[in-house]
Amino acid sequence: MAIQSLSVSDFRNISHLKLELSPRVNIFSGANGAGKTSILEAIHLLSHGRSFRTGKYKHYIRQQQDQCTLFAEVSSLLTQTLLPLGLQRNLEGELKIRLNGQNIDTISVLAELLPVQLLNSDTFLLLEGSPSVRRQFIDWGGFHADAGFLVAWKAVKRVLKQRNSLLKYGKLDPLVRRVWDAEFVRHAEALDQYRQRYMDALIPCFETVLAGLIDIEGLGLQYYRGWDRKRPLDEVLEQGLERDKSLGFTQVGPQRADLRIRINGVVAAEILSRGQQKLVVSALKVAQGQLLKQTSGRDCIYLIDDLPAELDRNHRHKLCSLLDELQCQLLLTCVDARAFDNCWNEITKVQEFPIEEGSLAKDHGNGSQE
Ligand SMILES: Nc1ncnc2c1ncn2[C@@H]1O[C@H](COP(=O)(O)OP(=O)(O)OP(=O)(O)O)[C@@H](O)[C@H]1O
């Protein structure tokens, strides 16, 4: 998958911008506040129905305007088709998404169409943030690896909500509870198996990618399923019941799953420098892209905000080479495009977009401004 053309209207400081993108490397450069991150944000909004910067749509609609409109033509190498995708959000909060002439109201359809990987300054959260960020990371892979994943994930969410509300408000009849627990265990085990299978495939892939980027001795990933590895969930639930009742929620289960990233037993975020953390997270995301390609032949689209930040020249080059080898579409931002000099293979199609005040710089040949 790649975005062939992108049109952004009344989004952040962009009044109207139309870009013809390279299926490979696209570099957006320019001064602080020019609108580079906003372009990545627009693509994220198109592919997820939400921004990565804010949950408040009023903040991304251009000031003094009633609505923003985004439009992309998405090309698929696999099916050799070009799909029009449009999104409109107005100040009243209405969201309209149309794909190939059809209204879309399930965001998972978009996520399936456009597997997007985002690397930005929040990326560090994957190492130092709460387990929910790492669960999202695992679940991105599970979702794209198997259609059954989403079914299991939704079932766990639904049954857990019910169990928690019984714990919190209901008089918990033992018979009723056993029925719900059996249901919970069934879906939880299914979800765990999808996650485990995905992580079993991802971990060796990650280790190879990381070794090509940086040498960090003793760094290892371990998937934690959310309850004791050696004990069945029904037994653990039974044992924790009194505490669950007093807390009003279920303490163990796949809602507690995590990815433990450690160096000789110590949480990696407590040891690694910022640049090293960025490389580890980049390796995780590159590994996901590689695995998706290997298993389904599909390409990710990488949105990488300020790639050069925190990386020295050598590591910047190594990361660019790895991304280049993936042969997928990259949208990168930086202050100065020279940061990417000599980073790409000679035959890689690199398109540069200097951005000034929400527009393409005047003397630039790519895309068009209206
Ligand atoms: N709703 C809005 N309407 C108009 N302008 C906005 C709106 N929201 C943000 N802006 C402005 O749009 C610009 C968007 O900046 P953006 O974050 O895309 O810049 P950038 O090129 O990534 O800069 P940096 O190099 O500092 O990361 C900023 O100048 C900001 O003040």
Ligand SMILES: [Mg+2]
């Ligand atoms: Mg920015």
